[in-house]
Amino acid sequence: MVTVRFFASIKEKVGLESIDIPINGPTSIRDVLNRVANETSVDKAFLMPGGFLYALNQRMESLDTPVNDGDEIAVLPPLSGGF
Amino acid sequence: MARLQKENFDVGKEIRALAEKSRGTGGIVTFLGTVRDISKGHEIVKINFESYADMAEKELDRLEDDAKEKFDIIDCLVIHRTGEITVGENIVLIVVTSAHRSAAFDACEWTIDELKTRIPIWKEEFTATGKHWVEEHP
Numbered sequence: 001m002v003t004v005r006f007f008a009s010i011k012e013k014v015g016l017e018s019i020d021i022p023i024n025g026p027t028s029i030r031d032v033l034n035r036v037a038n039e040t041s042v043d044k045a046f047l048m049p050g051g052f053l054y055a056l057n058q059r060m061e062s063l064d065t066p067v068n069d070g071d072e073i074a075v076l077p078p079l080s081g082g083f
Numbered sequence: 084m085a086r087l088q089k090e091n092f093d094v095g096k097e098i099r100a101l102a103e104k105s106r107g108t109g110g111i112v113t114f115l116g117t118v119r120d121i122s123k124g125h126e127i128v129k130i131n132f133e134s135y136a137d138m139a140e141k142e143l144d145r146l147e148d149d150a151k152e153k154f155d156i157i158d159c160l161v162i163h164r165t166g167e168i169t170v171g172e173n174i175v176l177i178v179v180t181s182a183h184r185s186a187a188f189d190a191c192e193w194t195i196d197e198l199k200t201r202i203p204i205w206k207e208e209f210t211a212t213g214k215h216w217v218e219e220h221p
Contacts, residue, residue, distance in 0.1 A: 008133050008205035009216040055203070058138035074135055074203070078218040081132065081139075081163060081204030082195060083116025083174050 002032050002067055005074045010052075014042050029054050029073055030063040051078055085143030085161040087136060091173055092162050098178055105157040105180035112187040114195050116175040118168050122217075125210040132165045132174070135203035139163070142202050146194060154190035156181040161194065163204060 005018045021035050030048065037044035048063060055074040056065055067073065086092075094115060102108055118130055143161050150159040160178040168174060177194050181187035206217040 005135070007135055007203065008207070009218065012216075053203075055135070055138055058135075058141055060201075074138065076135065076203050077205065077216070079200065079203060080206040080217040080219065081134075081175070081202045082199045083119075 001069060003072045004036055007076060009077050010075050027067050028064050029056060029067055032067060032073055047075060052076060085147050087134060087140050087143060087163055087165060089166040092176055094176060097176060101158055101160045101178050101180055107182050108157055108180040109182045110184040110187050112179045112191040114177040114191050118170050118172050118174060120170045122208055127170055128209045129167055129169045131167045131207040133205045134165050139203050146197055150190050150194045155186040156190045
């Protein structure tokens with residue numbers, strides 16, 4: 001099982017704070033997000049538009065990074081911290 | 084150690100605390116970010132900062148460490164607030180102590196620029212007509 005977390009504008013559009021996705025065998029962040037799209041009404045192009053960042057266990061990673069059972073993925077819209 | 088917190092901070096107290104534990108300090112540079120009253124022509128009522136708190140706290144610590152490694156400074160402190168903040172209130176504070184001013188200015192500017200690209204925090208602006216997430220770097 002992998003937990004996928006959503007924040008800010010993505011959380012509002014997806015309508016969820018997080019979703020658990022069962023995995024079996026070699027899987028990447030991209031694979032998991034494709035599964036999220038299949039299991040929700042969210043288009044995969046929305047989850048992977050090119051301008052988002054992705055974190056795996058609280059570290060920025062690319063979409064092709066492998067994931068393991070128990071991992072946490074976060075889908076991060078463009079950051080806007082600071083003043 | 085960096086801090087992510089809802090409550091406000093006392094700028095003078097934070098500067099004094101860092102300076103007191105920074106032996107050899109000859110200069111202190113600070114950056115204080117506050118809530119603007121106008122954004123793109125719209126009057127701001129308040130803003131809300133949402134964070135991926137667990138990651139943001141770790142990244143803020145790494146940011147301080149990276150600043151100390153990259154620049155010839157003594158210490159660096161970063162504080163960022165979350166939650167709802169009203170116009171004019173403090174958002175973010177960066178304090179850099181150094182033996183000489185040049186490194187402190189450079190480190191302070193680098194740290195706020197890096198913060199905006201690395202720390203998972205998002206700003207939601209509330210105006211008289213509605214609210215929206217800010218998804219760009221001004």
